Amino acid sequence: MxxxxxxxxxxxxxxxxxxxxxxxxxxxxxxxxxxxxxxxxxxxxxxxxxxxxxxxxxxxxxxxxxxxxxxxxxxxxxxxxxxxxxxxxxxxxxxxxxxxxxxxxxxxxxxxxxxxxxxxxxxxxxxxxxxxxxxxxxxxxxxxxxxxxxxxxxxxxxxxxxxxxxxxxxxxxxxxxxxxxxxxxxxxxxxxxxxxxxxxxxxxxxxxxxxxxxxxxxxxxxxxxxxxxxxxxxxxxxxxxxxxxxxxxxxxxxxxxxxxxxxxxxxxxxxxxxxxxxxxxxVVSDVTFRGFTGTCSGDIAINLDCSSDGCHNILLDQNDITSTSGKKLLVICNNAYGTATNTIPSVTCLLN
Structure with a gap:
């Protein structure tokens, strides 16, 4: 759930x-x-x-x-x-x-x-x-x-x-x-x-x-x-x-x-x-995810899986997602370019 x-x-x-x-x-x-x-x-x-x-x-x-x-x-x-x-x-x-x-x-x-x-x-x-x-x-x-x-x-x-x-x-x-x-x-x-x-x-x-x-x-x-x-x-x-x-x-x-x-x-x-x-x-570009708060029952909280052309100008800000079981949640980035601030779990895989 x-x-x-x-x-x-x-x-x-x-x-x-x-x-x-x-x-x-x-x-x-x-x-x-x-x-x-x-x-x-x-x-x-x-x-x-x-x-x-x-x-x-x-x-x-x-x-x-x-x-x-x-x-x-x-x-x-x-x-x-x-x-x-x-x-x-x-x-x-x-x-x-x-x-x-x-x-x-x-x-x-x-x-x-x-x-x-x-x-x-x-x-x-x-x-x-x-x-x-x-x-x-x-x-x-x-x-x-x-x-x-x-x-x-x-x-x-x-x-x-x-x-x-x-x-x-x-x-x-x-x-x-x-x-x-x-x-x-x-x-x-x-x-x-x-x-x-x-x-x-x-x-x-x-x-x-x-x-x-x-x-x-x-x-x-x-x-x-x-x-x-x-x-x-x-x-x-x-x-x-x-x-x-x-x-x-x-x-x-x-x-x-x-x-x-x-x-x-x-x-x-x-x-x-x-x-x-x-x-x-x-082409995916200029996307903002801001203010997500809640829980995740799966393993992946954030999945930015883009094509070889990439997703550009992605912003994650003030998000807080935790696991229902207390385990560490995964973040996936493929060919994703952007910035993450004040986000849990931490997003370190975005490209500049």
Missing amino acids: QRFNFFVIILGFISPCLCTRLNVGTENDNYNVMDYGANGDGKTDDSQALVNAWSSACKHGGTLTIPAEKSFMVTNVKFRGPCKPKIHIQFDGKIVAPPKEAWKSGDYLIYIDNLDGLTIDGNGKGGADGDGSTWWHCKNCKRPGLFHFHSCKNLKVSNIMVTNSPSGHVSVNQCNGATFSHISINSPPNSPNTDGFDISFSNNILVEDSNIKSGDDCIAINGDSSFINATGVTCGPGHGISVGSLGKVRPNDKVSDVHVRNCTFSGTSNGGRIKTKMDTDV
């Missing part, structure tokens, strides 16, 4: 609608999925009812309501824009996926695309459950994720629960400006490839005051992403917060301006890490 209190990392590198609406609609209008034919019993396929309700909200502006104390079974629901401004989803109830054998098609349970200014808010109980246990045993299956945000701007998501995804829980792709706050993500530690957040080709993304338990990375930051911030995140179990893998698909992946502050890691295999593939052109 490892526990880290992590303060800063800086990385510079149609069934028909059952109701008729005659008004033009305003941002205060409410489009409750129950009014569009949803059953809310967790067993009947409510996909089309949600799509129909979204179509009305998108066209006229207003609030799509997923009511409390109801469960809506859906598969591959797509909420697409562009829409009228100030679209809101009030996520008080639960969306559930069918078991694997009843999954119809699609890569995600909910796909949200091409929206500007969308807000999603729950009551701390609303959200989605992916019934992942019916998928996890199938190693060669292409398992779906739960939420996918694509090409969105000025997105705000808060107070929702996302559990038991067959694959990743929340993915963010080609988005600019998004805040995720008070998000609870929960999957067992042995669930395969169940990243909490996957962020790629995106800018100005904030994950704050959230609790992430998964079988993989709590947050994975992938290629062509910049100004990514994680603040007040509790991570674990899981693999920690990771940049990469970089160079997996494209040899010249770029990630810059990543800041991780005031985060806690408990029972994770890593704290903060950068992952690159061998034989790529990915």
Whole structure:
């Protein structure tokens, strides 16, 4: 068991609608999925009812309501824009996926695309459950994720629960400006490839005051992403917060301006890490690890294992990591250039 209190990392590198609406609609209008034919019993396929309700909200502006104390079974629901401004989803109830054998098609349970200014808010109980246990045993299956945000701007998501995804829980792709706050993500530690957040080709993304338990990375930051911030995140179990893998698909992946502050890691295999593939052109530089305090149950506390091109301008400062068993912890440096100050265990292997 490892526990880290992590303060800063800086990385510079149609069934028909059952109701008729005659008004033009305003941002205060409410489009409750129950009014569009949803059953809310967790067993009947409510996909089309949600799509129909979204179509009305998108066209006229207003609030799509997923009511409390109801469960809506859906598969591959797509909420697409562009829409009228100030679209809101009030996520008080639960969306559930069918078991694997009843999954119809699609890569995600909910796909949200091409929206500007969308807000999603729950009551701390609303959200989605992916019934992942019916998928996890199938190693060669292409398992779906739960939420996918694509090409969105000025997105705000808060107070929702996302559990038991067959694959990743929340993915963010080609988005600019998004805040995720008070998000609870929960999957067992042995669930395969169940990243909490996957962020790629995106800018100005904030994950704050959230609790992430998964079988993989709590947050994975992938290629062509910049100004990514994680603040007040509790991570674990899981693999920690990771940049990469970089160079997996494209040899010249770029990630810059990543800041991780005031985060806690408990029972994770890593704290903060950068992952690159061998034989790529990915260069790692301008990395600061500051304010790590906690314990390590393994043998290696700090591992700076760089390619032959080296990692440059690495700074370790004010870190204090001790062994849970009291033994001496190891520090590994390969082709790593930088400085270490006020750090335990002592780092003497950095190159100048």
